[in-house]
Amino acid sequence: MASTTGETLAAAEPIADGRTEEGEEEQVVNPWEVSAKGGKIDYDKLVDRFGCQRLDESLIQRFERITGRRAHVFLRRGLFFAHRDLSDILDAYERGEKFYLYTGRGPSSESLHLGHLVPFMFTKYLQDVFKVPLVIQLTDDEKCMWKGLSVEESERLARENAKDIIACGFDIERTFIFADFSYMSPPIYKNIVRIANCVTGNKIVGIFGLTLEDYGGKFFFPYIQAAPSFPSSFPHIFSDKYSKLRCLIPCAIDQDPYFRMTRDVAPRLSYHKPALIESKFFPALQGESGKMSASDPNSAIYVTDSLKDIKNKVNRYAFSGGQDTIEKQRKFGANLEVDVPVKYLNFFLDDDAELLSIKEKYGSGAMLTGEVKARLIEVLSEIVERHQRARAAVTEEMVDAFMAVRPLPRMFG
Amino acid sequence: MAFTKDQLLARLQELKIEFLSCDHPAVMTVEEQAKYVGHLGGALSKNLFLKDKKHRLYIISALANTKVDLKILSQRLGLGKGGLRMAPEEALPEILHVALGSVTPFALINESARSVSLLLDKGFKSQRYCLFHPLTNEVTIALTPSDFDKFLLSIGREPAYVDLEDCPVVGKDNPPDLAYLVPAEALNLPGGADKVPPTSAPAQTNATLEQKTKQPTQKPKEPSKEQKQKSGKDKPQINADAVADSTNVEKFVEKVLEKVSNVFISELSKQSNAEDGNIKDHMLEGVKQRVSFDLLSMTMTLKNSVYTQGFHAGIESTLYPLANRKIVERK
Numbered sequence: 001m002a003s004t005t006g007e008t009l010a011a012a013e014p015i016a017d018g019r020t021e022e023g024e025e026e027q028v029v030n031p032w033e034v035s036a037k038g039g040k041i042d043y044d045k046l047v048d049r050f051g052c053q054r055l056d057e058s059l060i061q062r063f064e065r066i067t068g069r070r071a072h073v074f075l076r077r078g079l080f081f082a083h084r085d086l087s088d089i090l091d092a093y094e095r096g097e098k099f100y101l102y103t104g105r106g107p108s109s110e111s112l113h114l115g116h117l118v119p120f121m122f123t124k125y126l127q128d129v130f131k132v133p134l135v136i137q138l139t140d141d142e143k144c145m146w147k148g149l150s151v152e153e154s155e156r157l158a159r160e161n162a163k164d165i166i167a168c169g170f171d172i173e174r175t176f177i178f179a180d181f182s183y184m185s186p187p188i189y190k191n192i193v194r195i196a197n198c199v200t201g202n203k204i205v206g207i208f209g210l211t212l213e214d215y216g217g218k219f220f221f222p223y224i225q226a227a228p229s230f231p232s233s234f235p236h237i238f239s240d241k242y243s244k245l246r247c248l249i250p251c252a253i254d255q256d257p258y259f260r261m262t263r264d265v266a267p268r269l270s271y272h273k274p275a276l277i278e279s280k281f282f283p284a285l286q287g288e289s290g291k292m293s294a295s296d297p298n299s300a301i302y303v304t305d306s307l308k309d310i311k312n313k314v315n316r317y318a319f320s321g322g323q324d325t326i327e328k329q330r331k332f333g334a335n336l337e338v339d340v341p342v343k344y345l346n347f348f349l350d351d352d353a354e355l356l357s358i359k360e361k362y363g364s365g366a367m368l369t370g371e372v373k374a375r376l377i378e379v380l381s382e383i384v385e386r387h388q389r390a391r392a393a394v395t396e397e398m399v400d401a402f403m404a405v406r407p408l409p410r411m412f413g
Numbered sequence: 414m415a416f417t418k419d420q421l422l423a424r425l426q427e428l429k430i431e432f433l434s435c436d437h438p439a440v441m442t443v444e445e446q447a448k449y450v451g452h453l454g455g456a457l458s459k460n461l462f463l464k465d466k467k468h469r470l471y472i473i474s475a476l477a478n479t480k481v482d483l484k485i486l487s488q489r490l491g492l493g494k495g496g497l498r499m500a501p502e503e504a505l506p507e508i509l510h511v512a513l514g515s516v517t518p519f520a521l522i523n524e525s526a527r528s529v530s531l532l533l534d535k536g537f538k539s540q541r542y543c544l545f546h547p548l549t550n551e552v553t554i555a556l557t558p559s560d561f562d563k564f565l566l567s568i569g570r571e572p573a574y575v576d577l578e579d580c581p582v583v584g585k586d587n588p589p590d591l592a593y594l595v596p597a598e599a600l601n602l603p604g605g606a607d608k609v610p611p612t613s614a615p616a617q618t619n620a621t622l623e624q625k626t627k628q629p630t631q632k633p634k635e636p637s638k639e640q641k642q643k644s645g646k647d648k649p650q651i652n653a654d655a656v657a658d659s660t661n662v663e664k665f666v667e668k669v670l671e672k673v674s675n676v677f678i679s680e681l682s683k684q685s686n687a688e689d690g691n692i693k694d695h696m697l698e699g700v701k702q703r704v705s706f707d708l709l710s711m712t713m714t715l716k717n718s719v720y721t722q723g724f725h726a727g728i729e730s731t732l733y734p735l736a737n738r739k740i741v742e743r744k
Contacts, residue, residue, distance in 0.1 A: 173660060173720065
C-alpha cells in the first residue's frame with residue numbers, strides 16, 4: 001500500500017524549501033512560497049519529491065462508477081492530479097464505510113479570486129456525490145502569526161471569507177465552518193497537544209524550514225492545522241460511533257507538508273491516516289511566469305469583478321499563445337502550450353466536445369485569439385455572476401448558522 | 414459482526430456445498446454480470462432490497478427474466494397498493510453489510526439481517542445452477558437449487574418459493590396470499606425512526622409539489638425514493654426518506670426541470686408538428702444543461718437561508734421564556 005512508502009519523516013524528508021544539496025534553487029513549493037526557475041512548475045518532480053501519487057485514469061473511472069455520474073471537470077482535466085490513499089477511501093466507501101471531508105482557508109485577504117475558489121468548488125462536488133459531512137477550517141490564527149495582522153482583523157477577514165466560501169454552495173445540513181480563534185475548545189485543543197507530543201521542533205524545522213528567529217507560534221501552528229483530520233476534534237458532529245471515521249482532505253499541493261506530518265502522527269494516536277486529493281496551482285492571467293497575487297489585481301479574476309472587469313482583464317492581460325497577426329494565425333495556428341485562455345477553458349468549460357473543437361480550431365488557425373477570449377469571457381462571467389448572486393444572499397445569520405457548534409443529524413443524507 | 418465473502422465461502426465449504434466461483438470486475442447490473450458469467454450455464458438472479466411503510470425489510474430474489482411487479486407483490490403481501498419500495502441506501506451496509514450492487518440472499522447470513530424476509534422465485538427450483546453474488550459484486554457463485562436450500566436451512570431460514578408473476582386479485586374474499594412472509598418485527602432503519610421532524614420550510618414546499626410515482630428500477634443500484642403524495646385522504650408519510658428527499662437540492666432541481674420540460678414539450682407540440690421530436694429533445698437537453706448550474710446554486714441558497722431562519726428561531730425560542738427579555742433586533 002502506497003501509504004507506507006516514502007512517508008517516514010526522519011529518513012526521506014525533502015529539504016524544506018526545495019534546494020538541492022548543492023544549494024541551488026530549483027523549485028520552491030511550500031505553504032508560504034511557490035516559485036520555480038523559468039516559471040513553470042514541474043509537477044512530476046514535485047510528486048516524486050513529496051512522495052504522493054498521481055491520480056490516474058483508472059481512479060477517475062472508479063469515481064464515476066462509484067458515484068454514478070460524470071467526474072468533476074477538475075478531475076477530468078487534471079487540475080486535481082495527485083493523491084494519498086484515495087483508493088483506500090474509495091475501497092472503504094464501497095464497503096459502506098463513510099468518511100468526512102476537511103478543507104480550509106487562510107484568510108489573508110478580503111478579496112478572493114477564482115484560484116482561491118478552486119478547492120472549494122471541488123470540495124462541494126465531493127460533498128454532493130458522496131453525501132458526506134465537511135469541516136472547513138479558517139486559520140485566522142495562522143494569518144495573525146504570519147502576516148502580522150491583529151487578532152481582530154484576522155477574525156474579521158475569516159468571517160468575510162466564510163461568506164464567499166458559503167456562496168460556493170455548501171449544504172448547511174452537512175457543513176461545519178469554524179475559525180480557530182472562536183472554535184478553540186477542549187476537544188480540539190486536547191488533540192492539538194496530543195499531536196504536539198508526537199512531533200519535535202527538529203521535525204517542524206525540517207518540514208517547514210523555520211529557524212529559531214521565527215516566533216514560537218509558527219512552530220505550534222502545524223499542530224493546529226493537523227487536528228481537524230481527527231474526528232474526535234468535533235464531538236458535536238462525530239459521536240463515538242464515528243470515532244475512527246476516515247478523513248479526506250482536498251487541497252492545493254503546497255499544503256502537502258502539513259499533512260505528511262499529520263499522516264505520520266495518525267497511527268500513533270490510533271487514527272486512520274487522512275487521505276489527500278491535491279490540485280495544481282491555478283495559472284495567473286499573465287501565464288506561467290506570472291504569479292497570481294493578491295497585490296496584482298490584473299493577475300487573476302476576482303469574485304468581485306464586474307462583467308466589464310472580466311472582459312477587460314481577459315482581453316488585455318490574458319497571455320495569448322496566438323500568432324502576432326491574423327495571417328500568421330490562420331497559417332500556423334496558436335501555441336496551445338502557453339495560451340492562458342485555453343488553459344482557463346480547460347478547467348472551466350464543462351463541455352468536452354466544445355473544448356476539443358476549440359483546441360483543434362485554435363491550434364490549426366481556424367479560430368482567432370479574439371474568439372477564444374470571447375468564449376472564455378462568457379464562461380467566466382457566468383461563474384462569477386452565479387457566485388455574486390449566491391454571495392449576496394449570505395447574511396450574518398447564515399454565517400452564524402454555518403459556524404454554530406451544532407449536531408449534523410443528516411450529515412450522511 | 415459483518416460476514417465477508419471469504420467467511421461465507423468457508424461456511425459453504427463446511428456445509429459440503431459445492432459451488433463454482435467466478436471473479437470479475439464489479440458489476441452493477443444483470444446485463445453486465447451476464448457478460449462475465451453467462452458461460453456458467455446457470456440462472457442469473459436479480460435481487461431487490463425493499464422496505465414497506467412500517468420499515469420491515471424484504472429481499473426479493475428472482476430469475477433475471479421474471480417480471481417483478483412491486484404493486485402486485487405489495488398487495489399480495491397485504492401491504493396495500495404501493496406499500497413496497499426500495500430500501501434506503503444506508504440499509505445496505507448497515508443491515509445487509511453489502512455495498513450497492515451486491516444485494517444477495519447470502520447477506521441473510523448476518524445477524525443484523527435476521528428480520529429481513531426472503532422471497533424466492535419459484536423458477537429457481539427448475540434451474541441447473543443459480544447464480545448469486547457472495548456478498549460482493551466482484552464475484553459470482555453458482556450452486557444447485559438444493560444446495561442453496563441447504564444453505565438457507567443452515568442459517569435457520571425456511572426457503573420460501575413464490576410464483577412472482579402470479580397476479581391474483583386480492584380482496585375481501587381473497588386474502589393476500591403472501592401475508593405470511595411479512596416479517597414479525599420492523600428494524601430500526603438508519604437515518605431515523607418514524608418520527609423525524611421535517612426540516613421546516615423545505616418539507617412543506619415539498620408537500621405541495623405533485624410527484625409522479627416512478628416505477629422502481631430493477632437494479633438495486635438506484636433506489637427510487639419518490640413517494641406518492643396523496644393530498645386529502647391520507648396524511649403524507651413523514652419518515653427518513655421523505656425528509657432526505659425534501660431537503661435534497663439536486664432531486665428538487667431535477668423535478669423542476671422535468672416538470673418544465675414536459676410542459677414545454679407539450680406546448681411546442683401544439684405549435685409545430687410532431688416530426689421534429691428529435692430537435693425538440695435536443696433543444697431541451699441544451700436548455701436543461703445551461704439552466705441546471707444556476708438552478709442548483711439558487712436552490713442551495715434557498716435551502717441554506719431557510720435552515721438559517723429555522724436555526725435562529727430555534728435558539729430564540731429557547732432563550733425567550735427563560736430570560737423574559739425583549740426580542741433583540743438584529744441589524
